[in-house]
Amino acid sequence: MRGRDIKRYKAEFADLWVILALFGSHKYLESEFPAIYNHLSQYKEKLEARGQCRYGGKGNKGMHHWLELDNCPTQKYVEQFEKEKIIYPNMTLFLPFIYDDKKFYTNQKCFIITSKTVNLKFLVGYFNSKVSHRWIRENCPELQGGTRELSKIFFENIPIPMLSESEQKPFVALVEKILAGKERGEDTTGLEREIDEMVYRLYGLSYEEVKVVDPEFWLSREEYERG
DSSP states (O other), X not given: OOGGGBOSBSBOOOOOOOOOOOXXXXXXXXXXXXXXXXXXXXXXXXXXXXXXXXXXXXXXXXXXXXXXXXXXXXXXXXXXXXXXXXXXXXXXXXXXXEEEOSOOOOOTTEEEEOOSSSOHHHHHHHHTSHHHHHHHHHHSOBOGGXXXXXOHHHHTTOXXXXXXXXXXXXXXXXXXXXXXXXXXXXXXXXHHHHHHXXXXXXXXOOHHHHHHHOTTOOSOHHHHHHO
């Protein structure tokens, strides 16, 4: 996945793939994947010249084979991508988040979130809400054209309400409906509005405050205050 592939709740997979070479994988790449090895061999001279390569010549004391990156991923690092997770772009105008249980990998233009304590479907619903987007636009650095940088040092401060497992369930149920609808190509605007309304109520926002966050809020004052 690239940052540009991440849309609201659903990615547009571009059928792109990465070659994942763990430390020492050069030992079998030539024998087991000759087409890949032969392709990369075109660049052997340039790759050997990198400072981190042990075969660079001229007294080079690097630690890596010419087929390896200097930050060659460990198995523990790689396993994070195999987990249930949320993926989002590191720089984005539209602030989209997706839930992934299909073991997608990403390039450096994306971040991922895993969790053992919070339901990720609840989180992806919250992150895609208008309240979340308002906070991001007010607290994360603005880049050219209104794009926001969602680096960890800024984004980790987002004030997510601490909900019990049972309190998260209504959000999870709606997100599951949205994900299923997205897969079928359906319009999920109504379901997403329901999540927005639920988030407003989590924070106890008054009708006036809701209209500040969402000027096009669809409920009347009476309907909202009736709950």
